[in-house]
Amino acid sequence: MPHSPDPSLDLAATDLRLATFRLARRLRHERALDSMSDAQFAVLVILRQHGTQTLGALAERERVTAPSMNRTVNVLEETGYLVRTPDEQDRRRVLIEITESGAEIVAETIRLRDHALAEALAELHLSEEELEILRQASALMRRVAER
Amino acid sequence: MPHSPDPSLDLAATDLRLATFRLARRLRHERALDSMSDAQFAVLVILRQHGTQTLGALAERERVTAPSMNRTVNVLEETGYLVRTPDEQDRRRVLIEITESGAEIVAETIRLRDHALAEALAELHLSEEELEILRQASALMRRVAER
DNA sequence: TATTGTTATACTCTATAACTATA
DNA sequence: TATAGTTATAGAGTATAACAATA
Numbered sequence: 001m002p003h004s005p006d007p008s009l010d011l012a013a014t015d016l017r018l019a020t021f022r023l024a025r026r027l028r029h030e031r032a033l034d035s036m037s038d039a040q041f042a043v044l045v046i047l048r049q050h051g052t053q054t055l056g057a058l059a060e061r062e063r064v065t066a067p068s069m070n071r072t073v074n075v076l077e078e079t080g081y082l083v084r085t086p087d088e089q090d091r092r093r094v095l096i097e098i099t100e101s102g103a104e105i106v107a108e109t110i111r112l113r114d115h116a117l118a119e120a121l122a123e124l125h126l127s128e129e130e131l132e133i134l135r136q137a138s139a140l141m142r143r144v145a146e147r
Numbered sequence: 148m149p150h151s152p153d154p155s156l157d158l159a160a161t162d163l164r165l166a167t168f169r170l171a172r173r174l175r176h177e178r179a180l181d182s183m184s185d186a187q188f189a190v191l192v193i194l195r196q197h198g199t200q201t202l203g204a205l206a207e208r209e210r211v212t213a214p215s216m217n218r219t220v221n222v223l224e225e226t227g228y229l230v231r232t233p234d235e236q237d238r239r240r241v242l243i244e245i246t247e248s249g250a251e252i253v254a255e256t257i258r259l260r261d262h263a264l265a266e267a268l269a270e271l272h273l274s275e276e277e278l279e280i281l282r283q284a285s286a287l288m289r290r291v292a293e294r
Numbered sequence: 295t296a297t298t299g300t301t302a303t304a305c306t307c308t309a310t311a312a313c314t315a316t317a
Numbered sequence: 318t319a320t321a322g323t324t325a326t327a328g329a330g331t332a333t334a335a336c337a338a339t340a
Binding site: 218238 | 306310
């Protein structure tokens with residue numbers, strides 16, 4: 001097992017890994033509709049953020065196979081959270097678009113999660129300095145994740 | 148939808164939520180054995196960290212039903228990562244204990260994840276001040292998650 | 295022929311309901 | 318009677334293989 005040259009960096013990594021998993025697990029519990037699975041919700045988030053997608057693009061983004069994504073999309077189509085329309089330019093393709101009610105479910109879940117986290121932060125009575133640490137850390141974490 | 152009195156706290160919460168989910172998703176990809184599911188791995192982590200548990204205790208910690216946990220435990224027992232032994236004090240109960248090979252799998256996964264994160268941090272060439280921000284933020288995040 | 299989406303089939307994780315053994 | 322664990326059965330997400338339609 002290789003080690004980085006800076007042992008304090010190893011310690012920071014371990015701390016951050018543990019804290020990230022625990023907080024993510026805690027926040028994931030907050031969802032507008034408990035009846036919707038993580039897989040379904042993730043698809044709606046992609047459609048809301050990145051707009052209309054083909055089935056293949058969705059499968060690639062979520063790193064699942066096309067048949068798997070097809071089943072997930074089927075459920076979301078039946079519940080009315082997205083619609084399929086044929087691509088007229090390339091008729092092998094199907095364009096998948098989020099509906100108004102789908103976008104509302106995503107927005108509501110985000111509101112719930114933000115609210116739960118804001119409540120938790122408020123309860124800890126963090127100082128302005130501590131809040132600033134969290135903001136700066138958030139930016140660093142995103143750089144790590146998106147590297 | 149209620150709002151906290153401090154709008155800068157709301158913003159910190161949103162930033163932190165996004166960053167946490169993205170980093171967790173990224174780190175979860177690193178696993179010693181891809182053949183083991185998240186559910187199975189989570190059970191081994193509990194057993195390693197908190198010692199021998201009953202089936203009911205495992206189900207409660209993972210917030211799944213007893214039959215669900217029973218199936219997960221069955222698989223881990225078949226693969227030799229844990230053992231069941233009857234509780235002699237209360238013979239309705241079964242004590243579930245991690246084996247040496249189970250503990251080794253957990254340790255290996257933790258090593259992989261720490262290494263991946265340490266590599267990512269090293270690549271960003273963070274300053275000592277930035278690493279300190281991540282360490283302090285990690286402590287705050289754990290307080291939030293465990294509140 | 296290659297690509298895109300879909301269907302067929304099977305395996306895993308989840309749940310609820312029913313059952314067994316023990317307290 | 319109540320509790321701990323298990324089994325029976327079913328629903329949803331995953332996969333691979335095979336198929337249909339289109340480029």
